[in-house]
Amino acid sequence: MELDFERCYRAVDSRDQRFDGWFYTGVTSTGIYCRPSCPATTPKRRNVRFFPSAAAAQSAGLRACRRCRPDAAPGSPEWDVRADVVGRAMRLIADGVVDRDGVPGLATRLGYTERHLHRMLRAELGAGPLALARAQRAQTARILIETTGLGMAEIAFAAGFGSVRQFNDTVREVYAAAPSQLRVARGGRPTPGGAGTITLRLAYRPPLHAAALLDFLALRALPGVEEVRDGTYHRGLRLPHGAAEVALTPADGHVSATLRLADLRDLAPAVARCRRLFDLDADPAAVDGTLAADPALAPAVAAEPGVRLPRAVDGLEMLVRAVATQQVSLASARTTLTRLLPPAATDGGLRGFPGAEELLALPDEAFRMPAARRETIRAAARAAADGSLDLDPGGDREEAARRLLALPGIGAWTAGYVAMRALGDPDVGLTTDLAVRRGAAALGLPHDPSTLDAYAGRWRPWRSYAVIRLWRAA
Known part of the structure; x- marks a missing residue:
């Protein structure tokens, strides 16, 4: 990733929050790195370097600024929406794959050798997969130090470190303070709520x-x-x-x-899923700027700025829900899906949606739907279980679409809907969707599928966000 010095420096000089997470500012005279909106005095040009990731800044020997906390900045929209290997790798690292499966596991998921993956990440992000995962572990550790009453040894292993010594050394290097000092600096008052x-x-x-x-x-x-x-x-x-x-x-x-x-140990994956679900790494200025250029959408964008693309916490769940919704109302689909759930928790809490193995173990009676639709869900669950269908955030969107369309009962609408919500594709039109067509008609736009599809080209690369607005208009 190439960073234009003049553009980056202007963003820092204006303390523009829109660039937080896009890049990081290293100040060689102080040995720290900051987010672009840091309120500190703008550093002199000769003392400034720009980095595409926090890990790259740390690899250059810089520590995180205690004032602006660059490790807590929003994630980069580029890595969130890119469909190439580097974007997929970043999403998998955020989901904790390196901590669980190591670099070999990450490389296997992406279909590349470890050496080639390291070379690509170094070229784009200035750091390899281990350094990127290390930066995330340091941030996770800081959250646990400052917000829980856990002992330092518990935090070390919960954050993914292999030893307490590695945890202590990393925190000191990244934050220029011992773990105990970080806790004292925050007042030593962990957030109430109980263990876990x-x-x-x-x-x-x-x-x-x-x-x-x-x-x-x-x-x-x-x-x-x-x-x-x-x-x-x-x-x-x-x-x-x-x-x-x-x-x-x-x-x-x-x-x-x-x-x-x-x-x-599930803190980092949980945070990654929450950010993904609420689309928190999006760049609303870029999205709204493109959509507002269309006179038909401009009033809606002005009235409701920052409409996000609700995503998913689990790709297979989103596929099952999409299949269950085919040709029925949302209310009917909800009743059908409820029958697939395991028994309610004894404490009345919420539970996660069944995984592939659980779906495959269900009897025919649990699927209150046509037999063909039931077999579509089972075929999808088998493909997810054997690894031939990858709907996780690091999945290849084009390959996932091909495999989805090869399943019985999966058409273009279902594949597009899953790409949009599960894989985070920002540019899915869904112009055959009835509600999308109704929304287009309500705004005075063409509502015949082929005509609307041609018209929607002006919304690229944010057609998925236009779909959300058309649904609201409907």
């Missing part, structure tokens, strides 16, 4: 239209799995090391996230 409960702030680029996000999720909420109540979205999760519950409340400049984890 963590509350933190998830940053985003403003604006964020919270009502549109919550309305969308509430309309499709599956009882026992998720609910929207009093301005907060609650849902159960299945994570690599156990179950979890999350409560997400949009606020000014951040989303408050309260996570109840069965295993604290």
Whole structure:
């Protein structure tokens, strides 16, 4: 990734928050790196270097600024939407794949050799996969230090470090302070909530239209799995090391996230899923700027800036829900899907959606739907279980589309919907969707599928966001 010095320096000089997460500012005279919006005095040009990732800045020997906390900046929109290998790798690293499976596991998931993957990441991000994962572990450790009452040894292993010594050395190097000093600096008052409960702030680029996000999720909420109540979205999760519950409340400049984890090693994957679900790494200025150039969409963009693309916490879940919704109402699909869920938790809490193995173990009676649709879900579950269908955030979008369309009962609409919500493709038109066509008609746009498809070319590369606005217009 090439960074234009003049453009970056102007962003730093103006303290433009829109660039937080796009790049990091290293100041060689002080030995620290900052986010572009850091309120500190603008450094002299000769002392400035720009980095595409926090890991690259750390590899250059710089430590994180204690004032602007660059490690807590929103994620880069580029890595969030890119469909190439580097973008996929970044999403998998954020999901904790390196901590669980090592670099060989990451390379295998992406279909490249470790050496070639390292070379690509170094060229784009200035750091290899281990350094990128290390930077994430340091951030996870800081969250646990400052927001929980866990002992340092527990935090070390929960954050993914191999030893307490490695944890101590990394924290000192990245933050220029011992772990105990970070806890004292925050007042030593962990957030209440009990063992395994963590509350933190998830940053985003403003604006964020919270009502549109919550309305969308509430309309499709599956009882026992998720609910929207009093301005907060609650849902159960299945994570690599156990179950979890999350409560997400949009606020000014951040989303408050309260996570109840069965295993604290799942903190980073849980945060990655929450950010993905609420589309918190999007660049709303870029999206709205493109859509507002269309006179038909301009009034809606002006009235509701920052409408996001609600995503998914699990790709197979999104595919099953899309199949169950085919040719039926949302209310009917909700009733059908509820029958696939495991028994409710004894404490009344929310649970995660069944995984591939659980779906395959269900009897025919659990699928209150046509037999063909039931077999479509089972075929998808088998493909997910044997690894031939990858709908995780690091999945190849083109390959996933080919494999989806090869499954019986999967057509272009279902494949496009899954690409949009599960794989985060920002440029899916869904112009055959009835609600999209109704929304287009309501705005005075062409609503014949082929004509609308041609018209939608002006919304590239953000057609998925236009779909959300057309659904709202409908």
